[in-house]
Amino acid sequence: MTQLNIVVIGAGVVGLTTALQLLRRGHRVSVIAEHLPGEMHPDYTSPWAGAHWRSMAEPEDTLQRELDARTFEKFMELVHTVGREAGLMTVTATDYFAEKPTGWTVPWFHGLVPEFRMLDKHELLEGTVFGYTYRTFTVNTAVYLKWLQSNVEKHGGVVCRARLANWWDALSIASQASSAAQLQQVVVNCTGNGARYLGGIGDTDVYPTRGQTVLIRSHGLCKTYALHGHDTINYAIPRDDGTVVLGGTYQHHNSNINPDPATAERIIKSATTVFPELINPNTGKVDIICHAVGLRPSRVGGVRLEAETKELKGKPMLLVHNYGHGGQGYQSSWASADKVVQLIEQQLPAIPTRSRL
Structure with missing residues (x-):
C-alpha cells in the first residue's frame, strides 16, 4: 500500500478518530485545528456532547444505521479494553415515547445491543405509551478527546493549532510540521459546523x-434515560467521574449559546421525576455544576462522506469529506473514519503520483 501524507482538518471526535484510523493504516498524518481537546469553546462542538450511544437513525437510513452499528461494536470493545482510561462505562438505558413512532414497532438495533427488551405497560412513565430498555455506553467527553489525541500522537501523528481561511492552507502548515511532505498528499475535511x-x-x-x-x-446514578415528548426530548447521561449530563433541546438553526433558565428548569424537573435519587437529600435540590449550550453540526441530507478531486496549482488533489453528523458524532465516529480510509484507498489509483506541491 502506498504511504500517504494526509492532513486532517478538525480535532473533534470525528477528526481525531479519522486521523487515528489513517495512522493505523500506515499513513503519515497531521491534524490541523483551531481548537484542541481540553478547550471549551462554543465553536468546538465535541466537548459539549452528552455523550452516549442511542441511535436515532430512521429505518430507511441505511448509511446511518451502518455507521451507528459498527461504531457501537467498536466502543463496546474499547469499554472492555481501556474503559475508564478513555472515560467510557456501560449503563442500562431506557427510552420512553409520548407517542408511538411511525413506521416501526421495534427499533432497528434491537438485535445489536445487549439486554434489549420492550417495556411492559406498567413500566412506562406517566404520559408515555411506548418504550424499551437495553445496555449501552456513555462517554466522558473531556477524557475521551484527550485519550484520542494521545493515541494519535503515540502512533506518530502531529497535532497543530491553526485557524484556516481555506482548506488548502492546511497543506503548507502541515508541511512545516511533517517530515513527509514529499509523499503524495490528501486532505480530509472534518470541520463540522466550520x-x-x-x-x-x-x-x-x-x-x-x-x-x-x-x-x-x-x-451514584449509573443508568440513563431518554423521554421523547411531542416536541421535546429530555435525558440524563451519567459519566464515570460522578457527574450527569441532563438535557436537552434540539433547536435547529439556532446558534444562541446562552442558557435559557426556563429550559434548564424543565430539564431538571424531568430528570428528577424519573430519577428522584438525583436530588441531594440534604438540600432538596440537585447539585448543579454548570449550565451549557452546544451547537450540533447538522446538515441537510445528513452526513457528508465522499471524496472529490480538486485542482491545486495545476495538479490533482484528493479532498475527502467527513462532516455533518449532527448529534451522532460520537456514535458514528469509528465507522465514518473507516469509510474515509476506504474512500482514500478506492480513489487513490485515479490520482497520479506527484511530487511535493
Missing part, C-alpha cells in the same frame, strides 16, 4: 442545532 465557512468548501447545507444541558453531581 464546513459552512471554510474557504473552498462553503457548504450552506450545514447548520447548527442548539442543545442545552445541565451538568450535575450524580449521587
Whole structure:
C-alpha cells in the first residue's frame, strides 16, 4: 500500500478518530485545528456532547444505521479494553415515547445491543405509551478527546493549532510540521459546523442545532434515560467521574449559546421525576455544576462522506469529506473514519503520483 501524507482538518471526535484510523493504516498524518481537546469553546462542538450511544437513525437510513452499528461494536470493545482510561462505562438505558413512532414497532438495533427488551405497560412513565430498555455506553467527553489525541500522537501523528481561511492552507502548515511532505498528499475535511465557512468548501447545507444541558453531581446514578415528548426530548447521561449530563433541546438553526433558565428548569424537573435519587437529600435540590449550550453540526441530507478531486496549482488533489453528523458524532465516529480510509484507498489509483506541491 502506498504511504500517504494526509492532513486532517478538525480535532473533534470525528477528526481525531479519522486521523487515528489513517495512522493505523500506515499513513503519515497531521491534524490541523483551531481548537484542541481540553478547550471549551462554543465553536468546538465535541466537548459539549452528552455523550452516549442511542441511535436515532430512521429505518430507511441505511448509511446511518451502518455507521451507528459498527461504531457501537467498536466502543463496546474499547469499554472492555481501556474503559475508564478513555472515560467510557456501560449503563442500562431506557427510552420512553409520548407517542408511538411511525413506521416501526421495534427499533432497528434491537438485535445489536445487549439486554434489549420492550417495556411492559406498567413500566412506562406517566404520559408515555411506548418504550424499551437495553445496555449501552456513555462517554466522558473531556477524557475521551484527550485519550484520542494521545493515541494519535503515540502512533506518530502531529497535532497543530491553526485557524484556516481555506482548506488548502492546511497543506503548507502541515508541511512545516511533517517530515513527509514529499509523499503524495490528501486532505480530509472534518470541520463540522466550520464546513459552512471554510474557504473552498462553503457548504450552506450545514447548520447548527442548539442543545442545552445541565451538568450535575450524580449521587451514584449509573443508568440513563431518554423521554421523547411531542416536541421535546429530555435525558440524563451519567459519566464515570460522578457527574450527569441532563438535557436537552434540539433547536435547529439556532446558534444562541446562552442558557435559557426556563429550559434548564424543565430539564431538571424531568430528570428528577424519573430519577428522584438525583436530588441531594440534604438540600432538596440537585447539585448543579454548570449550565451549557452546544451547537450540533447538522446538515441537510445528513452526513457528508465522499471524496472529490480538486485542482491545486495545476495538479490533482484528493479532498475527502467527513462532516455533518449532527448529534451522532460520537456514535458514528469509528465507522465514518473507516469509510474515509476506504474512500482514500478506492480513489487513490485515479490520482497520479506527484511530487511535493
